[in-house]
Amino acid sequence: MKKYYWDSSAMINAAVSDAVAERLDADTHFARAHNLSEFYAIMTGRGVEIRGLRARAVWSPKDARKWLCDFASKVTIVELSAGEWLDGLDEAGSKVLGARVYDYGHALAAVKAGADVFLTRNRSDFEGLTGRAVIEHP
């Protein structure tokens, strides 16, 4: 059974695509609690562009919360302790600078979970950070 780590872009993808949502029915899945916040911030805030409409899709807070409850029931939430975080920074050295540290937090969580696959739509953000986890589009 494969282990998958979901970043927020993969989660949004699962909210709009049946094929991506299906992936949650099998295998083992992980995410950080931070991803739930990020998903909520995007889906109740700036939203996601709808092709050709000059409009962005958003959700009501109630619907976003409902979807997140469902998602959280299908994944194991993995978090980093301060020590794990600091050790990770030590290991990364100059590979992680500035705002990339936020992406690195996801990568460290995926490594901690022992993920085989890191699911994201922002592939280049995580290149070289995810250890043995292969980066894939969801």
Place this chain on the structure above:
Amino acid sequence: MGWDNPIMTLTADSRGRIASLELFPPGTSFEPEVEGTRIILKRLVPEETKRVLGKLVRRKGRLMLDVPGEITAEAIAKAVREERDSRA
């Protein structure tokens, strides 16, 4: 010369260009109205993107976001990148 100073002369260069960083920030667009020797430049404000409230629906037993139109993978990547950049 500050924008508070009402006396301001702008002279076009040899290629007909007038420059003022204060009045014409890079990337802004203007619509000219010419009335004899008087030229009025109206700054164009970009059209605001509408927000469409999606519906939470159950499809094949799963909770899904239903919106009129397609949400592409590129749009998802962009939305997440914008959100992360806004916090950086």
